[in-house]
Amino acid sequence: MPYTESAVIYDHMMKEVDYRGWVRYLVLLMRVAGKESRRSKIEGERLCEFACGTGNISLILSRLGYDVTGIDSSGEMLEVARNKIARRNSNALQLVHHDMVTYCSEGAFDRAVCVYDSVNYISSADALARFMSNVYKSLKRGGVFVFDASLESNSLSDASLFIQRGKHKGIYYHRKSEYDPKAKIHTTYVRVKKDGRVIEEVHREYVYGIELIRKLFTEAGFEEKFAAGDFTMLEAGNTSERVHFVLVKPDND
Ligand SMILES: C[S@@+](CC[C@H](N)C(=O)[O-])C[C@H]1O[C@@H](n2cnc3c(N)ncnc32)[C@H](O)[C@@H]1O
Known part of the structure; x- marks a missing residue:
């Protein structure tokens, strides 16, 4: 099973990953969605990180002031996250052991993120559609969802x-x-x-094309604000290696 035996060495394997830079980029993308990201606004906002793994992104977001819920299907990854949270005495971070495809908490969150290829672990377009629909339901009206996907390039x-x-x-x-x-x-x-x-x-x-992903989240009801390529503020295209989608649940839904 993935992310079981390897959970305790995950952070070592990822030691070159600039998680702080990644969170800065996520916050910038959330600003593109027209939502304030000044600390005064962030404080207490409910944010869900789907596939939070060992909590690297969640911990940084919670330090910025978000009230974070991290969800992951690997109990072993969550155990590593739990130990880190205890060491850092971070209160505003809850962990939930659940499959993100089937997780739904009606209207609970202001923001949702899912990063580092995590949607690529979803094994079919049907399951990806179900995930998009459940994330949509879990957001409040006007809520923002930022996620990345690794592309074929x-x-x-x-x-x-x-x-x-x-x-x-x-x-x-x-x-x-x-x-x-x-x-x-x-x-x-x-x-x-x-x-x-x-x-x-x-x-x-599982490698999905930009157009298929777009079709699935549009059918779920999301409005697309931006599809950013390769950690830039430029539109993703066919040669991009990674896309970050910035989506909004319309206010009038
Ligand atoms: C590449 S890791 C990314 C972890 C974390 N987001 C990070 O940036 O370090 C992928 C994560 O997705 C989780 N995952 C894969 N499929 C999942 C699913 N259906 N539901 C919840 N978590 C899932 C794995 O357990 C793993 O923690």
Whole structure:
């Protein structure tokens, strides 16, 4: 199962990721949606991070003043997040162990985010449509949803080259990716050696095109404000490796 044995080494594997920069970008995108992001406005806003993993993004958002709920389907990832929250004494952060596709909390949130390829783990267009519909229902009117998706250019450029090895807390790991352009599946094999045992996790990411994703969230009722390419403020296109969509639930719904 993905994100079980590897949960304790996830943050080590991601040590090069600039989570602070990513959150700055998310806040900037939320501003594009026409919503204030000054601290005075953020304070107490209810934000849901779908697929929060070990809580890196959620913790930074909660420090900015958001009242954060993090949802993830991996109990092991949430356990790592829970320990971090306890160490940092962060109160305004709740964790929920749930599949994000089926999670719905009617009108509960002002903001929602889902980042770092997490929607690519959703294995069919039907499930992606269900996720969009549930996020829509979980937002208040005027609520904002920002999420990213890894696109095919990313898989084509990176997959065959990507190999990572490391050791953390006495656990050796080896990560290797491949991309099947026919099936549009990007697979990462994460091999973990711990206590003399070798366990392999297979992580499958499903690559969706911008137009299909757009169709699904539009059908769910969202209004698109922006589709930003590759961490810029430029519109995403066919050669972009990653898109961040900025969506709004209309006020009059
Ligand atoms: C690449 S990690 C990203 C974690 C975190 N957002 C970050 O930026 O570090 C993908 C996360 O998605 C979670 N995930 C995958 N499918 C999910 C689902 N259907 N429901 C909830 N979480 C899911 C995994 O457990 C994992 O924590």
